[in-house]
Every structure is written in C-alpha cells, then in structure tokens.
Amino acid sequence: MLQSESITFAYDKVNQFLFPDIKLEKEEDLLIIGESGVGKTTLIQILAGLLKPQSGRLKYNGLSYHDLPSKELDQFRGKHIGMVFQRPHFVRNISILDNLLLSLYLSNNEQDKERAIHLLEHIGLADKLNCKPDELSQGEQQRAAIAMAVVKNPDIILADEPTSSLDDTNCEKIITLLKEQASSTNAQLIIITHDSRLKSQFKKSIIL
Amino acid sequence: MNIRRLGWRNLLSNPLNTTLSLLLMTFGVGVISLLLLLNNQIEQQLKANLKGIDMVVGAKGSPLQLILSSIYHIDNPTGNIPYAEANKISKNSLVDFTIPLSFGDSYNGFRIVGTTSQYPELYEISLKEGRMWSRSLEVVLGSTVADVHQLKIGDTFYGTHGLVEGGHVHDDYAYEVVGILKSSYSTMDQLILTNSHSVWKVHNHETIDDDHDHANCDHDHEDDHHDHANCDHDHEDDHHDHANCDHDHEHDHHDHANCDHDHSEEVELSISEELSIPDDAMITALLVKFKSPVGFIQLPRKVNETTSLQAAVPALEISRLTSLLGFGVKTINGIAYIIILVSGLSIFISLYNSLKKRRYELALMRVHGASKWQLVKLVLQEGMTLSLLGAIFGVLISRLTLFFMTFLMDQKYAVSSFQFNLINEEFWLFPIALFIGIAASLIPTIQTYNINIPKTLSNA
Numbered sequence: 001m002l003q004s005e006s007i008t009f010a011y012d013k014v015n016q017f018l019f020p021d022i023k024l025e026k027e028e029d030l031l032i033i034g035e036s037g038v039g040k041t042t043l044i045q046i047l048a049g050l051l052k053p054q055s056g057r058l059k060y061n062g063l064s065y066h067d068l069p070s071k072e073l074d075q076f077r078g079k080h081i082g083m084v085f086q087r088p089h090f091v092r093n094i095s096i097l098d099n100l101l102l103s104l105y106l107s108n109n110e111q112d113k114e115r116a117i118h119l120l121e122h123i124g125l126a127d128k129l130n131c132k133p134d135e136l137s138q139g140e141q142q143r144a145a146i147a148m149a150v151v152k153n154p155d156i157i158l159a160d161e162p163t164s165s166l167d168d169t170n171c172e173k174i175i176t177l178l179k180e181q182a183s184s185t186n187a188q189l190i191i192i193t194h195d196s197r198l199k200s201q202f203k204k205s206i207i208l
Numbered sequence: 209m210n211i212r213r214l215g216w217r218n219l220l221s222n223p224l225n226t227t228l229s230l231l232l233m234t235f236g237v238g239v240i241s242l243l244l245l246l247n248n249q250i251e252q253q254l255k256a257n258l259k260g261i262d263m264v265v266g267a268k269g270s271p272l273q274l275i276l277s278s279i280y281h282i283d284n285p286t287g288n289i290p291y292a293e294a295n296k297i298s299k300n301s302l303v304d305f306t307i308p309l310s311f312g313d314s315y316n317g318f319r320i321v322g323t324t325s326q327y328p329e330l331y332e333i334s335l336k337e338g339r340m341w342s343r344s345l346e347v348v349l350g351s352t353v354a355d356v357h358q359l360k361i362g363d364t365f366y367g368t369h370g371l372v373e374g375g376h377v378h379d380d381y382a383y384e385v386v387g388i389l390k391s392s393y394s395t396m397d398q399l400i401l402t403n404s405h406s407v408w409k410v411h412n413h414e415t416i417d418d419d420h421d422h423a424n425c426d427h428d429h430e431d432d433h434h435d436h437a438n439c440d441h442d443h444e445d446d447h448h449d450h451a452n453c454d455h456d457h458e459h460d461h462h463d464h465a466n467c468d469h470d471h472s473e474e475v476e477l478s479i480s481e482e483l484s485i486p487d488d489a490m491i492t493a494l495l496v497k498f499k500s501p502v503g504f505i506q507l508p509r510k511v512n513e514t515t516s517l518q519a520a521v522p523a524l525e526i527s528r529l530t531s532l533l534g535f536g537v538k539t540i541n542g543i544a545y546i547i548i549l550v551s552g553l554s555i556f557i558s559l560y561n562s563l564k565k566r567r568y569e570l571a572l573m574r575v576h577g578a579s580k581w582q583l584v585k586l587v588l589q590e591g592m593t594l595s596l597l598g599a600i601f602g603v604l605i606s607r608l609t610l611f612f613m614t615f616l617m618d619q620k621y622a623v624s625s626f627q628f629n630l631i632n633e634e635f636w637l638f639p640i641a642l643f644i645g646i647a648a649s650l651i652p653t654i655q656t657y658n659i660n661i662p663k664t665l666s667n668a
Binding site: 041042045048050051070071074075077078079083085089090091092093094098101102103104105106107108111148152 | 209572575580
C-alpha cells in the first residue's frame with residue numbers, strides 16, 4: 001500500500017509544489033494528470049525515491065523509504081520500483097537482452113535468462129534479443145524499455161509520460177502493454193501524464 | 209551481466225580510445241621493461257663471464273680494452289706479453305692459479321684461443337662429444353662455432369690471421385677438431401680452443417718460412433702486413449710480428465734451437481711437448497685468480513708499477529662500463545615514464561568523454577537499483593583495466609622484442625641466455641601502471657559518485 005500525506009518540494013522560491021495526498025490500495029492503479037510545470041516529473045521522482053520531499057510523509061507498506069540510508073534506498077528502489085520514461089533509455093553498449101539482465105543484476109534478482117527472453121518474445125522483440133538499443137525502431141525501443149522496467153517483477157511501475165509522443169494507435173498499444181505487464185506481475189501501475197486520452201482507461205485518477 | 213562485464217563492453221565499444229590508451233601504456237611500459245631486461249642481461253652476461261677472474265694481465269694500453277678482449281672476446285687485444293714474465297706472476301704467493309691466453313687468429317670470425325684445459329674448466333663447461341686436445345693443432349670447439357659451421361669431430365680447417373674474416377690464411381697447418389663443448393651461454397660458446405703451443409707453432413713456422421723460403425709460401429709480405437690491422441701488436445720491427453709469436457726475429461729466426469718443433473712437416477707431437485716452452489713465447493693475456501682478497505690490494509698495483517705489463521681488475525672495469533651505459537639508460541627511462549604519464553592522460557580523456565556521453569546511463573542504472581559504489585567500481589575498473597592490460601602487454605612485448613633481437617643479432621655477440629620470467633625491478637611497473645590508471649579515473653569517478661540523478665534524468 002502506497003500512502004502519501006502533504007508532500008512538498010521546492011527547487012527555489014518560485015518553483016514550490018504541494019502535492020495532493022495519495023492513497024493507493026493493493027492492486028489499484030493510478031493516473032496522475034497535470035499540465036506542464038505543475039511538478040509531474042518532480043512527483044514521480046519523489047515516488048521513485050530519487051528526490052527527497054522537503055516535508056510530508058510517504059510510506060510504502062508502512063515503510064517511509066526516504067529515511068533509509070542511501071545504499072538501502074537504492075536497493076529498495078531496485079527491488080520494488082520499475083520506471084518507464086517518456087523517452088526510452090538503455091545502456092547503449094550492451095544488447096537489449098543484456099539490458100534486461102543488467103536490470104535483474106542491479107536489483108539483486110536472479111538473472112533468469114529464460115524469463116527475460118520470454119518477456120521480449122512476448123512483446124514482439126524475439127528477433128531483436130541481441131541487438132544494441134540503437135538498432136531498434138522507436139516503437140521497439142518503447143516496448144523494450146517497458147520490458148526492462150518490469151522484468152524484475154516490481155511492486156510499483158512508475159511511468160512518466162509514456163504516451164505523450166505517440167499517436168492514438170500506439171498510445172493504446174503501450175497502455176495495454178503496461179496494464180497487461182502490471183497485472184501479470186501483480187504490480188501497481190502509476191502513470192503521470194498530461195495526456196487526457198488516458199483518462200478513460202483508469203478508474204482512479206488525481207489531477208495535479 | 210554484471211559490472212565487470214559491462215566495463216569490458218564499454219571498453220570494447222570504444223575501440224579507438226581504448227586502443228590509443230592501451231598502446232601508449234604498452235609502449236611506455238614496454239620500453240622500460242626492455243631496458244631493464246637488457247640491463248639485466250648485459251650485467252648477467254658480464255658477470256657470468258667473469259667466473260671469478262680477479263685480475264687480467266696483458267700489454268699496456270686501455271684496461272677496459274684488455275678486459276673486453278681477453279674475458280669477453282669482443283675487442284682487439286692490447287698486444288702481447290712475454291710468457292716468461294707473465295709466468296712470474298703465477299708464482300706469486302697471493303695467486304691461486306693463472307690461465308694463459310694466446311690469440312690473434314680466427315676461423316670465419318670465431319677466435320682461436322691458445323690456452324690450457326683449465327680455461328673451459330673455469331667456466332665449468334664439459335665436452336658434449338669428443339675429447340680435450342692432447343697435442344698441438346687439436347682443437348675443441350665452442351657449441352656455437354660447431355653449430356654455425358657444421359663442424360664435426362675429425363674435421364679440419366685453417367686459421368686466418370687476424371680476428372675478422374678475410375685475413376691471410378695460415379694454410380700450412382690445419383687444425384683438427386677433436387671435441388665439442390656443451391653450450392654454456394657464455395663467450396666460451398663462440399671460441400675455438402687449443403693449446404698455447406698450437407698458436408706458437410703456427411706463427412713460428414710461418415715467420416721462419418717467410419724468411420727462409422718464400423717460394424714455399426703462397427702469400428706475400430704485403431698481405432701479411434695488412435693482416436696485422438686486426439692485431440694490436442707491436443709493429444716496431446715492421447716484421448711478421450704475429451700476435452702470438454712476438455719473438456725477436458733479429459736473433460731468433462736463424463736459431464732453430466729456440467723453436468723446438470719441426471717445421472718441415474707435420475710431426476706427431478707428444479704431450480711432453482707442452483712442457484717445453486720456447487723462451488721467446490708470447491701470450492696475449494694472463495687470467496689471474498687470487499687466493500684471498502689481499503691480492504686485490506697488492507697485486508694490480510705491483511704489476512702496474514714494477515713491470516712493463518698492465519694489470520686490470522675486471523670487476524672495476526665492468527662497473528665503470530655499466531656506469532657509462534647508465535646515463536643513456538636513465539635518459540631513455542625518463543622518456544618512457546613520460547610516455548606512461550601521457551597514457552594516463554589519454555585514459556583520463558577517454559573516460560571523461562565517454563562518461564559525459566554515458567551520464568544518463570549511469571543515472572538509469574541508479575534508477576534500476578545500482579548503488580553509488582557499483583558505479584564507482586564500473587568507472588575505476590575501466591581505468592585500471594586499461595593501465596594493467598597496457599602494463600602486461602608492455603612486459604610481453606619487451607620480451608618478444610628481446611627474443612627477436614637475440615634471434616636477429618650476430619651469433620657472435622648473441623645474448624643467448626633468454627629469460628621470460630619477471631625480473632625484480634619489473635614488478636614495480638605494475639603498481640606504477642595501476643596508480644596511473646587510478647589517478648586518471650579519479651575525476652570521472654568522483655563525478656560518478658556525486659551524480660545528480662533527478663537532474664540528469666530530467667535533462668536527458
């Protein structure tokens with residue numbers, strides 16, 4: 001269960017944010033909608049444990065993980081949180097399959113090659129396993145990035161604007177893929193976006 | 209997939225930078241290692257050939273030349289000395305033993321040395337096949353001589369006057385091979401050994417022949433004089449002053465009584481012949497071993513001050529020689545260290561640039577759960593791998609170079625004992641290289657440690 005209470009963050013005196021409280025039960029998904037400049041990326045980085053809130057409480061299953069020492073926070077993030085970015089990013093010098101294995105390695109998971117291959121096959125990248133990220137098309141990269149985030153079976157999938165640059169068809173495909181992957185791994189999906197096309201897809205949403 | 213493998217992949221995916229850094233480190237370490245090896249080999253070779261010889265007595269001249277010519281057989285001799293006078297030194301109570309050497313002739317560039325059987329014994333070299341000489345004109349070959357000329361027991365050859373190829377051939381007396389020495393990786397491999405009498409005989413005979421019966425002699429005097437160029441002996445009487453038979457022709461060449469061998473034909477000579485030594489016999493040098501270190505204090509000075517001979521102490525001359533070489537070695541060494549530093553700079557630049565491009569990847573890895581230290585390990589590892597690999601390649605390449613140098617070099621001066629294992633001074637190259645690698649990675653490492661993930665992610 002993810003729960004936040006009156007989280008604030010300020011870059012400077014002008015850019016100050018107070019975020020609405022979040023209470024997310026197990027197996028609930030969440031859509032956070034907001035226009036540019038309302039701190040969407042800031043919120044997702046706080047949720048991911050990358051940015052420490054200035055005040056307020058944030059707990060996952062009762063653990064306020066921002067209070068963990070740096071190394072344990074890294075491990076917490078690796079184990080529980082999978083992140084999908086607006087633009088897909090990889091470690092460029094290794095193959096797509098190795099990127100997935102690296103993600104498993106860094107999150108202290110067993111490097112289950114079978115599972116990684118199976119996952120890539122499932123999202124239609126069976127013939128791209130050993131390709132370098134640069135050799136994939138934009139759409140393939142998008143799917144591979146999702147695979148890299150979910151391969152370690154995270155409890156929460158955080159997606160930052162995953163669809164904003166996609167046309168309707170691809171938008172649909174990516175959301176379907178994200179939902180499918182989330183449910184198949186029992187993960188909670190949190191999407192932060194300004195893309196109002198997604199509104200109808202989620203039961204629970206918050207407006208920033 | 210792990211940090212180590214990722215580091216490798218990063219290095220391999222940037223082949224140009226990686227190659228440049230590696231090449232520079234390899235080159236720097238290689239040059240230093242080669243110098244150390246050469247230095248080591250030369251020193252070893254110089255010392256191995258000393259074999260406990262404490263003093264060398266020869267004609268006046270350069271002491272270094274005397275040592276080089278009579279111990280290492282690489283320079284021309286300083287001249288000849290009367291055997292009788294040299295023999296007086298042998299009887300000194302401080303002297304353990306002495307070995308006479310007479311040379312001046314060669315066979316295809318390999319020196320023919322008249323000596324006693326004590327000479328190979330001093331070098332602890334035993335026969336590979338055949339036997340030691342038992343009479344004049346029998347020779348025992350060093351292993352290289354036998355190899356190069358494919359000489360076998362029973363083969364005969366003529367000596368050439370002088371120490372280089374192309375001199376006048378002493379074709380009245382043929383040497384017969386009776387034994388071949390085991391290979392010892394010392395100068396002994398390059399020598400043709402015989403007894404002193406053989407050398408005296410060849411030269412005595414020719415001198416007399418020349419003077420008495422020119423018809424029997426198929427060389428002319430012109431040639432003969434030219435041949436002396438390689439033989440630093442005394443030309444004062446402008447005569448056939450052969451290196452090893454420097455007797456005074458004015459008095460002696462009519463006096464056959466002093467030449468106790470028969471020059472009209474090859475005669476079987478008994479071992480007892482060795483005991484009778486012509487009064488006018490000359491030798492080129494006398495190797496001396498002292499009974500105690502007291503000899504060092506007294507004998508060299510005594511010989512130099514009271515006789516017309518020169519005494520040189522090999523240990524002193526060799527340390528003089530190596531200190532002379534030392535300056536050049538130090539200069540090249542200095543340049544090589546600068547190359548290593550430049551390789552460190554190259555490692556730094558390539559790491560710095562690649563990290564600038566990969567900053568986002570590092571942040572991404574942190575998002576996926578990597579700790580700061582894992583990333584530090586990744587960066588440090590790249591620098592250390594480059595520098596250590598460079599050092600290993602450098603040490604290997606220096607050995608390859610030395611191997612080919614030995615291979616290509618003139619057999620006569622071959623540094624034959626080749627070693628692949630590390631010498632002590634070389635162990636230092638690894639910590640030095642590693643230090644350079646770490647120092648070069650320091651700034652990129654600190655940048656990696658302090659990476660601001662949210663900012664890096666936002667700017668991507």
